[in-house]
Amino acid sequence: MDVSRARSALRGWGGVATMAVLCALALAFVLLLPCTQRAPEKPERERAGRTVATGVQARADGCVDSEAHERTLAPSDADGPTIDAIRARTGAKRKLIVGVDQNSYRWGYRNPNTEGAQLEGFDIELVRRIAEDILGDREAVQFKAIPTSQRTRAIEKGRVDMVVRTMTINCDRLREVAFSAPYFKTGQQVLAPKSSPITGYDDSLAHKKVCTAATSTAHTKLAADRKEGRLPASTDISTTVPNQLDCLVRLQLGEVDAVVTDGALAASQAAQDPTVELKGKAFTTEYYGVAMKDDADDLVRRVNRILVDYRAHGWQKSYDDWLAATLGKDSSASKPPAPQYLRGS
Amino acid sequence: MTHPPKSSAAPPPAGSAGAPGVPGIPAQPGPPAAVPPGLPPARRTAFAEGAERLRAAATTEPGRLRIIGAVLALVVVAFGAVTAWQTGARSAAAHDVLHRSQPLSSGAAGIYRSLADANTAASSVFLAGGQEDAKSRELYEKDIESAASGLVNAAANAEPGSAAETTIAELNRLLPEYKGLIERARTYNRQGYPVGGAYLRYANEKMQKEMLPAAEVLYTTENRRLDADYGHARPYPWAAIALGVLALAALGWAQHRMYRRTNRVLNHGLVAATAATTVALLWLVVGHAVARSGLDGSYEHGIRSLNVLHDARIASLKARGNENLSLVARGAETVTVRDRSYDAYYYAFDQDIAALGRHLTEAARLADDPGPVKAAEDDMAVWKQRHAAARTEDENGNYQQALDKVIGAKGATAECFDGVDGSLARAIDHEQDEFKQAAEAGLGAMTWLPEGTGVLAVLGAAGAVAGIGRRLSEYR
Numbered sequence: 001m002d003v004s005r006a007r008s009a010l011r012g013w014g015g016v017a018t019m020a021v022l023c024a025l026a027l028a029f030v031l032l033l034p035c036t037q038r039a040p041e042k043p044e045r046e047r048a049g050r051t052v053a054t055g056v057q058a059r060a061d062g063c064v065d066s067e068a069h070e071r072t073l074a075p076s077d078a079d080g081p082t083i084d085a086i087r088a089r090t091g092a093k094r095k096l097i098v099g100v101d102q103n104s105y106r107w108g109y110r111n112p113n114t115e116g117a118q119l120e121g122f123d124i125e126l127v128r129r130i131a132e133d134i135l136g137d138r139e140a141v142q143f144k145a146i147p148t149s150q151r152t153r154a155i156e157k158g159r160v161d162m163v164v165r166t167m168t169i170n171c172d173r174l175r176e177v178a179f180s181a182p183y184f185k186t187g188q189q190v191l192a193p194k195s196s197p198i199t200g201y202d203d204s205l206a207h208k209k210v211c212t213a214a215t216s217t218a219h220t221k222l223a224a225d226r227k228e229g230r231l232p233a234s235t236d237i238s239t240t241v242p243n244q245l246d247c248l249v250r251l252q253l254g255e256v257d258a259v260v261t262d263g264a265l266a267a268s269q270a271a272q273d274p275t276v277e278l279k280g281k282a283f284t285t286e287y288y289g290v291a292m293k294d295d296a297d298d299l300v301r302r303v304n305r306i307l308v309d310y311r312a313h314g315w316q317k318s319y320d321d322w323l324a325a326t327l328g329k330d331s332s333a334s335k336p337p338a339p340q341y342l343r344g345s
Numbered sequence: 346m347t348h349p350p351k352s353s354a355a356p357p358p359a360g361s362a363g364a365p366g367v368p369g370i371p372a373q374p375g376p377p378a379a380v381p382p383g384l385p386p387a388r389r390t391a392f393a394e395g396a397e398r399l400r401a402a403a404t405t406e407p408g409r410l411r412i413i414g415a416v417l418a419l420v421v422v423a424f425g426a427v428t429a430w431q432t433g434a435r436s437a438a439a440h441d442v443l444h445r446s447q448p449l450s451s452g453a454a455g456i457y458r459s460l461a462d463a464n465t466a467a468s469s470v471f472l473a474g475g476q477e478d479a480k481s482r483e484l485y486e487k488d489i490e491s492a493a494s495g496l497v498n499a500a501a502n503a504e505p506g507s508a509a510e511t512t513i514a515e516l517n518r519l520l521p522e523y524k525g526l527i528e529r530a531r532t533y534n535r536q537g538y539p540v541g542g543a544y545l546r547y548a549n550e551k552m553q554k555e556m557l558p559a560a561e562v563l564y565t566t567e568n569r570r571l572d573a574d575y576g577h578a579r580p581y582p583w584a585a586i587a588l589g590v591l592a593l594a595a596l597g598w599a600q601h602r603m604y605r606r607t608n609r610v611l612n613h614g615l616v617a618a619t620a621a622t623t624v625a626l627l628w629l630v631v632g633h634a635v636a637r638s639g640l641d642g643s644y645e646h647g648i649r650s651l652n653v654l655h656d657a658r659i660a661s662l663k664a665r666g667n668e669n670l671s672l673v674a675r676g677a678e679t680v681t682v683r684d685r686s687y688d689a690y691y692y693a694f695d696q697d698i699a700a701l702g703r704h705l706t707e708a709a710r711l712a713d714d715p716g717p718v719k720a721a722e723d724d725m726a727v728w729k730q731r732h733a734a735a736r737t738e739d740e741n742g743n744y745q746q747a748l749d750k751v752i753g754a755k756g757a758t759a760e761c762f763d764g765v766d767g768s769l770a771r772a773i774d775h776e777q778d779e780f781k782q783a784a785e786a787g788l789g790a791m792t793w794l795p796e797g798t799g800v801l802a803v804l805g806a807a808g809a810v811a812g813i814g815r816r817l818s819e820y821r
Contacts, residue, residue, distance in 0.1 A: 102675035102744075103539045110675065110744065113537045117744060142741065145676040150686060242678040242689070245543045252529075272538040 063171035070340035075305035080298020099146035181339035187282025200280015206232035414813030425802020431582035438577035463488035468669035589626035614812020621805035639787025647780025657704035664697035728761030
């Protein structure tokens with residue numbers, strides 16, 4: 001074929017780079033044609049002080065969500081300006097400032113039955129590990145509760161050093177913040193009462209009411225799948241709530257038949273109600289990462305180094321402590337993949 | 346005695362001059378008897394017969410006197426009856442203002458307040474977690490109880506099939522639903538599950554989006570009823586006044602006529618009738634004017650202030666509820682306003698406290714004793730400062746410190762809220778008293794007015810009849 005001949009010819013004088021350019025061009029066409037009305041946004045974003053506009057452009061163009069989690073920096077112990085700035089904090093302010101969730105059971109939540117309603121959970125454990133490594137003190141953390149919609153903004157504005165908040169790594173977010181290597185693997189999953197005839201993300205959802213969080217990945221996915229016929233057209237996805245946890249309330253009150261959210265969060269809902277369970281397998285694959293400021297290269301590298309250790313020692317214990325009860329003793333489905341460090345700069 | 350020479354009327358037996366309005370029928374001869382006895386005419390209708398007699402009577406002086414007496418008595422009695430009827434209706438409306446519609450209106454405001462207060466107390470109880478304090482819990486239970494009994498009272502006074510009844514039924518349905526959600530929230534919270542917070546937010550949503558608006562509808566409905574009662578109590582009784590003036594004029598004319606014919610100035614009966622009618626008319630006009638000014642005063646100094654104070658109290662309750670809920674929600678909900686994103690409850694708090702400020706300014710303008718309102722304003726200023734400090738702590742992630750600054754014992758915003766609420770309660774009591782005094786004075790001015798004017802009118806009519814009868818007896 002012509003194409004294969006052309007490709008072999010190309011390989012002759014420079015392979016990968018050219019293919020990347022072609023891919024980028026093709027993707028640019030596909031993306032830009034239907035989105036012409038978005039054009040005015042770009043200059044605004046550049047005005048907002050993106051120092052490395054060209055780098056962002058190239059990265060965005062080549063980005064695919066399924067590989068987004070590989071776009072991080074190689075681990076390193078070297079200190080840099082960001083880490084120095086954190087260490088330079090003195091007195092009571094010598095703390096790592098981390099954006100977390102306070103409502104995700106077993107991930108990041110305030111336990112009202114502890115002294116001072118302490119935050120605890122899988123995410124919180126990881127935060128303490130990072131604080132211990134950088135500042136030498138597990139407790140040297142200032143937690144900030146951040147609403148879902150505020151996560152990237154809080155980082156960009158420098159209100160927090162990092163966000164550890166069941167945050168999925170994807171291309172959209174990569175355009176605004178930097179991510180560590182993934183520390184958890186999950187996917188969208190269906191949650192329903194144990195007695196329900198719903199078997200998973202399939203035709204058993206026909207004529208059922210499904211609850212999702214407003215503007216969540218789950219809602220976007222459901223709307224798209226229903227349009228394309230992968231989900232029965234009779235499924236009612238009109239119930240959206242401000243927070244995924246509100247879906248459990250609606251489910252318990254019988255206002256909806258099922259909930260779709262990240263498997264990890266669905267499990268945290270199931271942990272609060274023994275009469276509901278996860279139905280079927282996850283129907284997407286997503287990875288949680290630690291989000292940091294786009295130009296905080298030293299911090300990203302340091303967190304990645306910490307994660308290397310953490311995956312070897314600590315991850316499994318934290319999983320057993322917080323998640324095994326609802327996600328199952330076997331952690332293989334949740335284990336993050338071997339990290340790839342494909343981000344250049 | 347004798348006919349005065351200057352009388353304009355023709356001598357009795359003369360023909361057509363005595364009965365100018367009845368042409369074509371020959372004048373009937375013979376003094377008192379209307380129909381000649383020996384000659385029974387063909388049977389005619391009673392009306393025709395009556396008209397015939399009247400026509401006949403009008404041709405003689407005694408006949409005329411009889412007619413005049415009857416008309417005078419009729420006009421005076423009509424005056425009395427219309428006065429009794431009109432003042433009775435006004436007095437009843439004023440009574441309703443004082444004893445029915447205002448209590449119902451303030452009862453509806455009470456239901457609204459109890460509901461909002463219960464919602465606030467529930468979030469306080471929740472925030473305290475497993476160590477919930479008995480005081481907040483009791484407050485919550487008390488609020489639910491008073492809302493429930495307020496609804497029973499409102500239901501008893503609602504007309505079947507009215508809009509108020511529908512609203513009350515709606516609230517009766519929602520109240521147990523709300524309570525169920527709160528109990529679930531507490532149970533989950535005690536177990537340490539964050540879904541408890543989600544339940545509390547859901548209960549709050551039910552309260553804010555369904556129950557409080559329904560309570561507000563009830564409050565507006567009852568207020569409309571109050572306005573309607575005011576509307577019925579205030580207008581001048583023009584018909585009664587006009588009849589009174591007419592009665593006086595008729596009495597005056599009759600006495601003038603008598604004076605011209607007999608040269609006698611005073612006829613005791615007619616003078617008594619005039620006096621009675623004058624007193625009744627004066628009583629009517631003055632009494633109603635006083636009642637009206639009392640009612641106006643009760644509206645100006647009572648109802649208007651009360652409305653603003655109720656609004657202020659509700660705004661402060663909402664602000665307190667949202668302040669608590671921002672700590673319950675912990676950033677779970679945001680709103681976007683003009684491209685900026687805010688914590689939904691902090692945003693609502695800012696709106697509520699601004700509304701509270703506006704209502705307090707208005708209340709201070711209307712109040713004749715600005716003391717409590719001033720105190721509330723001072724507490725609000727401190728509240729704002731402390732809230733800002735608590736919010737900073739919360740935004741910096743110092744949850745416990747923020748919690749202490751909101752529901753703690755000393756120096757917390759709870760103190761400020763209690764201060765505002767207490768001051769407003771005092772101001773409301775004060776205005777309620779003002780209203781009561783003014784409205785009671787107004788109602789008092791109408792006491793015995795219907796009965797008194799009725800009796801006076803009867804006396805007046807009797808006087809008129811006696812007076813005419815005295816004159817008539819001279820013909821026998």
